[in-house]
Amino acid sequence: MKKKLLVFITLLALAATTLLSGCGQNTDRVTLNVYNWGDYIDEDVIREFEKIHNIRVNYDTYATNEEMYVKVKSGSSKYDVLFPSDYMIERMIEEDLLQKINLDNIPNYKYIEPHFKNLDFDPNNEYSIPYFWGTMGILFNTAMVDEPVDSWTILWDEKYKDDIFMIDSQRDSIGITLKMLGYSLNTVDEKELEEAKEALIEQRPLVLAYVVDEVMDKMIANEAALAVVWSGDATATMRENDDLDYVIPKEGSNLWFDSMVIPKDSQRKEEAELFINFLCETDIAFRNADYVGYSTPHTEARQKLEPEIRDSIVAYPNFEDLDDLEVFHHIGEGLKLYDRIWTDITAR
Numbered sequence: 001m002k003k004k005l006l007v008f009i010t011l012l013a014l015a016a017t018t019l020l021s022g023c024g025q026n027t028d029r030v031t032l033n034v035y036n037w038g039d040y041i042d043e044d045v046i047r048e049f050e051k052i053h054n055i056r057v058n059y060d061t062y063a064t065n066e067e068m069y070v071k072v073k074s075g076s077s078k079y080d081v082l083f084p085s086d087y088m089i090e091r092m093i094e095e096d097l098l099q100k101i102n103l104d105n106i107p108n109y110k111y112i113e114p115h116f117k118n119l120d121f122d123p124n125n126e127y128s129i130p131y132f133w134g135t136m137g138i139l140f141n142t143a144m145v146d147e148p149v150d151s152w153t154i155l156w157d158e159k160y161k162d163d164i165f166m167i168d169s170q171r172d173s174i175g176i177t178l179k180m181l182g183y184s185l186n187t188v189d190e191k192e193l194e195e196a197k198e199a200l201i202e203q204r205p206l207v208l209a210y211v212v213d214e215v216m217d218k219m220i221a222n223e224a225a226l227a228v229v230w231s232g233d234a235t236a237t238m239r240e241n242d243d244l245d246y247v248i249p250k251e252g253s254n255l256w257f258d259s260m261v262i263p264k265d266s267q268r269k270e271e272a273e274l275f276i277n278f279l280c281e282t283d284i285a286f287r288n289a290d291y292v293g294y295s296t297p298h299t300e301a302r303q304k305l306e307p308e309i310r311d312s313i314v315a316y317p318n319f320e321d322l323d324d325l326e327v328f329h330h331i332g333e334g335l336k337l338y339d340r341i342w343t344d345i346t347a348r
Contacts, residue, residue: 029054029055029056030055030056030268030271031055031056031057031058031268032055032056032057032058032080032081032268032271032272032275033058033060033077033078033079033080033081033268034046034057034058034059034060034079034080034081034275035060035061035062035068035071035072035077035079035081035082035083036059036060036061036062036081036082036083037061037062037063037083037258038061038062038063038212038213039061039213039292040061040083040132040292040294041279041288041291041292042287042288042290042291042292043059044287045279045284045287045288046059048284049275049278052278053271053274053278055271055274055275057275060077060079063168063212063213064168064169064212065084065085065087065088065169065171066169066170068082068084068088069084069088069091069092072092072097072263073095073097075265078263078265078266078267079263079266080262080263080266080267080268080269080271080272080275081260081261081262081266081272081275081276082260082261082262082263083131083258083259083260083261084258084259084261085256085257085258085259085328086119086120086121086256086257086258086259086327086328086329087121087171087327087328087329087330087331088330089121089122089127089128089259089261090120090121090122090329090330091330092261093121093122093127094330096264097263097264098127098128098261098262098263098264099127099262099263099264099266099269100126100127101126101127101128101129101261101262101273101276102273103125105270105273105274105277106129106273106276106277106280107277108277108280108281108282109129109277109280111280111282111285111298111299111300111301112129112130112280112297112298112299113297113298113299115297115319116130116133116257116297117130119257119327120327120329121257121327121329121330122259127261128259128260128261129259129260129261129276129280130257130258130259130260130297131258131259131260131279131297132232132257132258132289132292132294132295132296132297133255133256133257133258133294133295133297134230134231134232134255134256134294134295134315135230135231135248135253135254135255135256135317135322135325136172136175136176136228136229136230136231136248136253136254136256137228137229137231137234137246137247137248137249137253138152138154138155138226138227138228138229138246138247138249139215139219139226139227139228139229139233139234139237139238139244139245139246140225140226140227140244140245140246140247141219141222141224141225141226141241141243141244142243142244142245143222143243144163144222144225144243145160145225145226149226149245149247149249150247150249150250151180151249151250151251152176152177152179152180152249152251153180154226155203155206155226155228156199156202156203156206157206158206160206160225160226161205161206162206162208162224163208163224163225163226164203164206164207164208164224164225164226164227165207165208165209165210165211165215165218165219165224165226165227165228166203166207166209166210166211166227166228167210167211167212167215167228167229168210168211168212169212170338170339170341170342171185171328171338172228172254173200173210173228173342173345174193174196174197174200174338174341174342175254175328176228176249176253176254177196177199177200178192178193178196179249179251179252179253179326180199180249180251181195181196181199182251183195183196184326185254185326185328186326186328186329186331188331188332188333188334188337190337193337193338193341194341196341197341197344197345200345201344201345201348204345204348208223208224210346211227215227215229215233216229216233216236216237219237219241219244220237220240220241220244222241222243229246230256230294231246231294231295231314231315232292232293232294232295232315233293234246234314235293235294235295235309235312235314235315236292236293238314239293246314248317248325252324252325252326253325253326254325254326254327254328255322255325255326255327256327256328257297257327260276260279262276280298282298282300282301282304283301283304285298285300285301286298286300286301286304286305289301289302289305290304290305290309293315294315295315295316302316
């Protein structure tokens, strides 16, 4: 009898606890759908935003601008905040896929450096808020490469067969090849693009793999001598492996900007702007930059970084020294040429 009574009391207590815990939760919380690059935010920041603003964040990731674009364009998923690059923002504005941001709701925009405002892809600062920026270059292992690394041509050196990681992104891989050949990375000239295609096909037997996010772990583990990477990945990997170094080749390269935008079909514009402004808070922007390793456009956040990062020419090169770098632009119908060429290269 005592045992049955004890069981009853225990069950009653559990039910009361469940009921009370349920009463302490807001089951009607708004959900904000965020779509970002892989490993591109300190996830503790997301949890903090949820706690402070009582908004649930549904967080998904992508590996390339094109992957993100296809998903958003199809309408299969409804996102509220995206983090595309310059040329993709330009394309999405042109195709009416973005809505204007009310800067009155982004007071922390005042912390964004002037270098990152009025950029060509959003000249009036209407659709985008800068998030990270950087360059593209070659990450190399000084213990495995015994010659100066100053040109893209080293990626075509048979000496490094199966010791090269290329980037699995058509604009980037085709772009650096165009720069090596002396052309613009925004060219739509079919002859120049065919030349780049033939060069990449010729290089294919030397390439260990085409990769994106996984390149960092692989280079830290000394799995290859050379890799095409974004500067933020270089910064992060160089922290973990003292033998790694980074260079922007003499032929020039890409200067890129990733920004926060709100899709046209978002039904949570107010919450999206709240989230964007939160990411522009000084401490939050610092934590993200420190965690991710990419370069922040936030003036105060940069000052909080360790001197070896804040003053690094890899992470924060002088803009005056970047004259030979190009920003990707949306190339309209020229994309069909790039798609065909990329298919020809990757099908081999």
